[in-house]
Amino acid sequence: MLLPEMRAELLRQHEDIRALIVEVRAAIARIRVHRVTADALRACLRAVDRALSAHHRCEEDVLCAELQSAASGPLRTALMTDRHRREHDHVQHALAQAAIVPDPLLAARAAERVIDDVLAHMALEERDLFADRQETAA
Ligand SMILES: [Fe+2]
Numbered sequence: 001m002l003l004p005e006m007r008a009e010l011l012r013q014h015e016d017i018r019a020l021i022v023e024v025r026a027a028i029a030r031i032r033v034h035r036v037t038a039d040a041l042r043a044c045l046r047a048v049d050r051a052l053s054a055h056h057r058c059e060e061d062v063l064c065a066e067l068q069s070a071a072s073g074p075l076r077t078a079l080m081t082d083r084h085r086r087e088h089d090h091v092q093h094a095l096a097q098a099a100i101v102p103d104p105l106l107a108a109r110a111a112e113r114v115i116d117d118v119l120a121h122m123a124l125e126e127r128d129l130f131a132d133r134q135e136t137a138a
């Protein structure tokens with residue numbers, strides 16, 4: 001069983017990442033409205049990348065350990081598979097790519113796509129990986 005403090009830590013990390021994504025959206029808006037350079041956006045994307053790197057390591061360690069326990073069901077097993085890890089790799093690669101797009105408007109578009117992917121990934125985890133753990137732990 002996933003320990004409540006482990007689940008709470010993963011959820012806290014999600015909230016930290018969401019806060020960084022708010023900053024990414026603000027940087028995207030400044031590019032679109034004020035036609036500023038992509039420097040601030042790149043800094044925001046690097047911050048998201050750092051937070052995601054740490055989060056993915058933690059999540060993979062915690063959830064993989066969970067899957068080795070007898071309490072793990074097929075849904076959890078299916079979700080924390082190679083596909084899940086590939087999604088982690090995909091979003092981090094896309095973040096790195098968005099951070100090197102020279103044109104600010106194109107960088108903003110690329111950043112928007114990747115943060116949407118990150119948000120969707122976290123929402124799916126919270127619905128399918130973390131939610132039933134809360135019931136189990138209650
Ligand atoms: Fe994940």
Ligand SMILES: [Fe+2]
Nearest residue numbers: 014059122125
């Ligand atoms: Fe996550």
